[in-house]
Amino acid sequence: MGRVSTLHHWESYWRGHADLEATYSTGDRLVREVLADGGVAGARVLEVGAGSGRDTLGLIAAGAVGVVLDYSPAALELIRRQARARGLPVHLVRADALAMPFRDDAFEVVFHQGLLEHFRDPLALLRENARVTRRSGRVVVDVPQAFHPYTAMKQVLMMFGAWFAGWETQFTPGRLERECWRAGLTVRRTYGEWMVPGLWYRVLRELLKRTLSLKLPLEPRGPAVWDRAWIGLRTRLKRHRWALYTCHVIGTVAEKP
16 A cells, blocks of 8 residues: 555544544553553653554643654544643644654654554664654554454455555564564563453444444443453453463563663
8 A cells, every 4th residue: 555545544534533432442551551661741752653642642641741643634633633622732743654853862752553563664663763762761562463353354354455454464472572672672571452342342333333323332331240350350361471362452662772
């Protein structure tokens, strides 16, 4: 997919998803992983390929100086409206993620999700991330995990040209870590997250919406005791590396030495 057609695709996508209340989010995953290493009050943070920008706005609310970069005007306008509604200051930059208009060592934290998998040469993007990150700063990279039913479904849809995001790849934990090391970053930890609500609920919801114009809730309503049990199970599983291979997304937190 070329640059022009890719821009057209994402412009159309974000115009069609301007109502964020009706779209799935990453929850607080990226915010949580950034804050796990300490507060961000006064820190300069950059979200690359920001999309909805919800993660950056969460970090700004925690005291960060937030910058979002995207090449889609529709995405930047969506972020601007959210920031204005919440009374949060955000710096919007329209630019190419492979040639960012920032000096070296400009940010304490650089992060992205749903971005790296769209680059056929992920190393080029990671090296540019590393360039604008200060020494001892962090780069947080969040991607689809290779061994998951979501990934298998995606591959089938891509074969028929029906995947909403166009071409993309996926990563194992080991491959993601190796790419970060090759970019000159030191891997600190790799995390994972499970799809909530699950894939089959999401597929059923989409099918009913498209075929019968029936809209199920964005999140299924289950008993509180089940929610507590699931949260406890996830907490225990996250202690084990093998559990990363059951997650639909993984991420690596790396440091610039």
